[in-house]
Amino acid sequence: MTKMYRIGIIGCGGIANGKHLPSLSKLANVELAAFCDIVEERATEAKKQYGSADAEIYTNYEELLKDESLDIVHVLTPNISHAEISIAALEAGKHVMCEKPMAKTAAEAQLMLEAGERTGKKLTIGYNNRFRQDSMVLKQLCEAGVLGSIYFAKAHAIRRRAVPTWGVFLDEEKQGGGPLIDIGTHALDLTLWMMDNYQPRVVLGTTHHELSQRENAANAWGPWDPQKFSVEDSAFGMIVMENGATIILESSWALNSLDVDEAKCSLSGTEAGADMKNGLRINGEKFSRLYTQEIELSSGGVDFYEGQSEDAPDVEMRKWIEAIDQDLEPVVTPKQALVVSQILEAIYESARTGKAVYFNN
Ligand SMILES: NC(=O)c1ccc[n+]([C@@H]2O[C@H](COP(=O)([O-])OP(=O)(O)OC[C@H]3O[C@@H](n4cnc5c(N)ncnc54)[C@H](O)[C@@H]3O)[C@@H](O)[C@H]2O)c1
Numbered sequence: 001m002t003k004m005y006r007i008g009i010i011g012c013g014g015i016a017n018g019k020h021l022p023s024l025s026k027l028a029n030v031e032l033a034a035f036c037d038i039v040e041e042r043a044t045e046a047k048k049q050y051g052s053a054d055a056e057i058y059t060n061y062e063e064l065l066k067d068e069s070l071d072i073v074h075v076l077t078p079n080i081s082h083a084e085i086s087i088a089a090l091e092a093g094k095h096v097m098c099e100k101p102m103a104k105t106a107a108e109a110q111l112m113l114e115a116g117e118r119t120g121k122k123l124t125i126g127y128n129n130r131f132r133q134d135s136m137v138l139k140q141l142c143e144a145g146v147l148g149s150i151y152f153a154k155a156h157a158i159r160r161r162a163v164p165t166w167g168v169f170l171d172e173e174k175q176g177g178g179p180l181i182d183i184g185t186h187a188l189d190l191t192l193w194m195m196d197n198y199q200p201r202v203v204l205g206t207t208h209h210e211l212s213q214r215e216n217a218a219n220a221w222g223p224w225d226p227q228k229f230s231v232e233d234s235a236f237g238m239i240v241m242e243n244g245a246t247i248i249l250e251s252s253w254a255l256n257s258l259d260v261d262e263a264k265c266s267l268s269g270t271e272a273g274a275d276m277k278n279g280l281r282i283n284g285e286k287f288s289r290l291y292t293q294e295i296e297l298s299s300g301g302v303d304f305y306e307g308q309s310e311d312a313p314d315v316e317m318r319k320w321i322e323a324i325d326q327d328l329e330p331v332v333t334p335k336q337a338l339v340v341s342q343i344l345e346a347i348y349e350s351a352r353t354g355k356a357v358y359f360n361n
Contacts, residue, residue, distance in 0.1 A: 002028070002029045003029065003325065004029055004030070004031055005029055005030050005031070005071045005072055005321060005324065005325075006031050006033040006034075006069055006070050006071050006072070007024060007030055007031065007032055007033060007034075007070065007071070007072045007073070007074060008033065008034035008035070008036065008064050008065075008067065008070045008072070008073045008074070008094070009021070009032065009034070009035050009036065009046065009073075009074050009076065010036045010037075010061045010064060010073060010074065010075050010076060010077060010085055010089075011036070011037060011075065011076035011077035011078075011099075012035055012036070012037040012039075012042040012043050012045070012046040012076070013037070013042060013076065013167060014166065014167065015076050015099055015126070016046060016074075016076045017046065017049075019126075019128065019313040019316075020074050020076060020097075020313075020317070021046060021049070021050040022050075022313070023311075023313040023314045023316070023317040023318075024050075024074075024317050025050045026309065026314060026317075027317060027318065027321055029321065029325070030321060031052050032047075032050050032051045032052060032055060033051070033052055033054075033055050033056070033067075033069070033070060034055055034056045034057075034058065034064050034067055034070055035047045035051060035055060035056070035057055035058070036057075036058035036059065036060070036061050036063075036064045037059065038059055040057065040059050043057045043058065043059070044057055061085050061088070061089075062088065065088055065089055065092040065094070066092075068093075070094060071094065071095060071324070072094055072095045072096070072097070072321075072324065073085075073089040073092075073094040073095075073096050073097075074096075074097045074098075074099075075089065075096060075097070075098040075099065076099050077099075078167065078168045078174045078175060079101060079103065079104045079174065079175045079176050079181065080104050080168075080173070080174045080175070080176070082098050082099065082101075082102065082103045082104065082108070082112075083103040083104070083105075083108035083109070083111055083112050085098075086098045086103075086112050086115070086123065087111060087112055087115040090112075090115040090116055090118075090119045090121045090123060091115065091119060093119070093121065094121060095121050095122040095123070095324050096116075096121065096122070096123045096124075097123075097124050097125075097126060097320055098112070098123070098124075098125055098126065099125070099126040100125050100126045100127050100185050100186065100189070100337075101125075101176075101181050101182075101185040101337075101340065101341055101344065102125045102334070102337040102338060102340070102341050103176075103341060104175065104176035104181075105176060105341070105345060106338065106341045106342040106344075106345045109334075109337065109338045109341040109342075110338060112334060112338075113334040113335065113338050116334050122323060122324055122330055123330075123334045124320055124323070124330035124331070124332045124333070124334070125332050125334070125337040126316070126332075127185075127186060127189045127190075127332045127337070128312050128313055128316045129186050129189070129190050129263040129312065130189070130190065130193060130316075130331060130332065131312040131313070131315040131316040131319070131331070132312045133297045133310055133312075134276050134279055134280040134295070134297055135190060135276075135312075136315075137280055137295055137297065138194060138267075138274055138276070138280055139193065139194060141274065141282065142194050142195070142196070142267070142274075143196075145271070146271065146272055146282065147267055147268075147269030147270075147271055147272045147273065147274060147282075148269040148270030148271030148272065149245075149269055149270045150194070150195045150197075150245060150267050150268065150269040151243075151244065151245045151246065151268065151269065151270070152245070152246050152247075152267075152268040153191050153194070153195060153245070153246075153247045153248075153265055153266065153267045153268065154191075154247070154248045154249075154250070154265060154266040155184070155187035155188045155190070155191040155247060155248070155249040155250070155265050156187050156250060156261035156262065156263075156264045156265065156266070157179060157180075157183040157184045157186065157187040157249075157250065157251035157252070157261075157262050157263065158250055158251070158252050158255055158257060158259065158260050158261055158262065159179070159183070159220075159252060159253050159254065159255070159260060159262060160254070160255060160256075160257060160258070160260050161217065161218050161219045161220060161253075161254050162219065162220040162221065162253055162254075163212075163217075163219050163220075163221065163224045163229075163233070163253040163254055164182070164221060164253070165219065165221045165222055165223075165224050165225075166221065169182060169231075170224065170225075170228045170229045170230060170231055171228065171230060171231070172230040172231045173230075175231060177231050177232065177235070177344070177348060178207075178231030178232040178233060178235070178253060179231075179232065179233065179234060179235060179251040179252050179253040180207070180232065180235035180237075180249075180251045180344055180347060180348070181344055182253075183251055183253070183262055183263065184235060184237075184249055184250075184251030184344065184347075185340055185341075185344060186262075186263040187249065187251065187262070187263055187264065187265060188247075188249055188340050188343060188344065189332075189336070189337070189340050190263065190264070190265050191247055191249075191265040191267075192247075192336065192339065192340065193336065194265060194267055195241075195245060195247075195267070197241050197243065197245055198335070198336060198339045199241055199242035199243070200239055200240070200241055200242070200339065200342070200343055200346070200359050201240050201241055201242045201358070201359055202239075202240045202356050202357065202358050202359070203237060203238070203239050203240075203343055203346035203347055203350055203356065203357045203359075204237065204238045204350050204356045204357075205235060205236065205237035205238070205346070205347030205348065205349075205350040205351045206235065206236050206237075206350075206351050207232035207234070207235040207347075207348065207351040208232055208233060208234040208235070209229075209232055209233060210233060210234065211233050211234075211254045211255075212224070212226060212229040212231075212232075212233040212254070213226045213229070214226065217254070219254070232351075233252060233253055233254045233255075234251065234252035234253075234254070234255055235249075235251050235252075235347060235348075235351065236248075236249065236250050236251070237249040237343075237346075237347035237350070239343055249343075249347070261276075261277070264276040264277075271284065272284035278294065279294060279295060279297050280294070280295040280297060281293065281294050281295070282295070316331075319331055342359070346359070
């Protein structure tokens, strides 16, 4: 008989309602059994929409973790509490999916990884862009060697004017940074995963507070409050890996640029290149001629023909529950997510000191 997994949700805000709850509730072997938010109405509302009839409501996550019947906990709070809550949940014997970035600092991310290893419970991080169709096909192409050895890449996280004005995204103390740690993190995760290269050697970065102090700015989510905007509005980095491969990371919530692209990467390898413009494109050379191929993504893949949703959040949640059920390694491992956090932190440090940051691998 299929095991039913009882899940507790900690943090019932934007990402809980936008991704985790709708996608988890489509799975037959999952029961949304407990909801916690420091704002009680949010937990109550989430239960009403997605919870089982007898689901519990909490305002203190420590109380939720005492429920021994819960198998899995999703940590969907602001970055400042990712490590504290995830470690407590692992120690309480739960498998944990924590939202991205892994933690506010690399040291906290390291403690999360160690807690996962110590407890033997599974830990994964919500890098949902890996589960898009274009990403999964590109990963397969990379693994099959179609691009050869990838020695140059760009990680794109550029918005023209889309500063998140809800919650605590502008608060340095609670988030640890701005667009770099918020959306740069997705683009970098995707890039490292495609390259399958987690050995950084040296990082150089800059951060900018150029547009954050403007009043009445044009913005997708309404004008921001310059007084509250303590994080950077843009950050850029250059990452050189142990094998010499070089990554340019560009991230901004507000940049005067028409070249906008988010949660995407461009890759250049010895055999071919790839980018995620207009879907997925491969470029290379054959018979002394250059070629560009576009991969057809709208026709549906294996999941589609098996009647399964191909939407990234649905695939992400399905694969996470499968990893627990079949005792597999989650697609996003804590080790990989830790390296993302270490590189982001090195970019912030380099921006602060004006010096390159060297890793001792
Ligand atoms: N994967 C993605 O693409 C994606 C997108 C958006 C946000 N996120 C991540 O999700 C996290 C939350 O972002 P959001 O947009 O949902 O923010 P949000 O402000 O909308 O929601 C966070 C919720 O957590 C609650 N909360 C805060 N501290 C708590 C605590 N100690 N215990 C219980 N509840 C607590 C808040 O009251 C709020 O309801 C952030 O880390 C963010 O980076 C990921």
